[in-house]
Amino acid sequence: MHAIRLHAFGPAENLVHERTEDPAPGPGQVRIAVAAAGVHLLDTVLREGMQGPLPAPTELPTIPGREVAGTVDALGEGTDPDWLGRKVVVHLGTAPGGYAELAVADAARLHAIPAGLDEAEAVAMIGTGRTAMGILQFTDLGPDDIAIVPAAAGGIGTLLVQHAKNAGGYVVGLAGGPEKVARVAANGADLAVDYNQDNWATQVRDHLGGRRATVVFDSVGGVTARAAVDLLGKGGKHIVFGWSGEGLHNGSPLTFTAEELAERGITSEGVLGPVMLRKAGGDIRVLEERSLAEAASGRLRPAIQRFPLAEAAAAHHALETRATMGKVVLIP
Template identity: 25%
Template sequence: MKAVQATHYGDPNVLEVVELPDPTPGPGEITIDVTHAAVGLVDLFFREGRFKDRPGMPQPPFVPGLEVAGTVRALGDGVAGFTVGERVVSMSNGGINGYASVFIAQAALVVSLEGYDIDPALAVSVVPNAAMAHIALTRVARLVEGESVLIHGALGGFSSAFPGIAKQLGASRIVGTVRASKLEAAATTKLPYGKIVDSAEFLTALGEERFDVVIDPVGGEVRSRSLEVMRPGGRLIACGNASGDWGHSIETDRLWLGSVAFMGFNAGAYIPAHPDTVRPALEAAVSAVAAGLGRTEVDVLPFSQAVTAHERMTNRSLKGRIALTPGESA
């Protein structure tokens, strides 16, 4: 099979297209002929070696990629409910191996696209993240119909999955924040935001408006300032650290004084402990995307341009998502 491999830790140039043996599925597994693999921020973190000293993190050489779309190639023992040739989307169990023309998935992390008119590039870019957003909103934030939601980094790969799911769950108000350089793109987004404001000025822009749930994959000072726009009883979900401010902290006295809660959501930790949440979340995600609640721009590049894809992710020169395809042309 063709794959994009990180040969070492380092900059995007460590990515190389290689030939590897075709994998075969074990019990409870499905092999997928990949048409599209999503490119995400965590792929960059793994490639750079940010988590190299943590147990279980990928060591070079490895194939990045968390999510794929394609068709079922073969079924392992004990797998039911899927057929060879069926269009599917899958999340990764270990956070890697997606940038390959053949992918092995745990059957529990695969959802069918049959019966839905969803482009596979959009599906791989939105469905897995929307499933995680569904779990975060229903099981961690416990979003109640009629509540309001503020989403930082509103157009980012993970954040952009939240407004559609929040809308599906009955949120009354959905507001986003982005960097000033993203405001032009925000003005034309088809995602179901009520409005999107400058993240550097969001306290002023929001005035007296308060929120029941805040989604924060940004971290740093954005996280601290979010306390000022949370309604008593509000919940902030910390689900990333795009700011890179790993030393940031929150004064816990501010939590009890404001009667708010801060919670973390890391799919890699949560899903293995709560596997029963995955299937309903994936089905809800497909339904939301089919209903037009996950519309975002997706640029498709061949595996041979994986370096370019990572460079664009690094310098943020994209309006939506990037997906890679094994073919030589997009």
């Protein structure tokens, strides 16, 4: 098979498209003929050899990637034969191997792809979608809400905008540059604003006409997040799930002291990791199933930017320079 392999930690150019041995499924596993492989921002951190929510690989070369969708073409010993030939999507967990024409996964992790979804859409929802579902556990949006979504043209931001609109809320979507702003407006945001403009917060404040935001979905941190939080009213929520705004690899989250929160009359909560899993009852599959169901029903529509598998380095570079819109997916 062909795969993307990383022989040495470093820049995106270290991702090499080459031929390697076909993997074989072990007991309780399946092999998947990959039709779509998800690219996550975390992949760029691991490629550099840096520690993130997951440890960097200890053995090189490695095949990156932890989200795949395709057709089961081989079974390991003891695996349910009903999986053979089925279209499936799976998050591989901590094990890499997704950037390839063939990938091995534990059968217990598999989901059948719902009718109406293609493989690229399914792979977007198994990772990015499940995170969006996890974030939304921490707020119950309704018609009285005004939500601010920084990075609204990204994979998660796109889904948060759609969910907030489905709930009847008013949505302010922030994005960098005219093309992304146009995409956010087309996605349904009531107001789409370019956060590269120095006066963007004033534009939002003037547009709201005295109303105050009720929730900020913060994945950027830094000065953009602080300006967004300044638009919150009493009782507002600052929900943190990233801090990429001032450098993908070295950004910092926006934090507040208890005294600052009390003075503002708001809450601020980080929602990634164990806290998100506990909220889902300790079962990440709950979020995956909910995500896939939302997409299959048409309530959520993932935005996808496709790259050929051989151009994985270009996909990483585009992510790192904020040149992408939606979920980045590799197509073998």
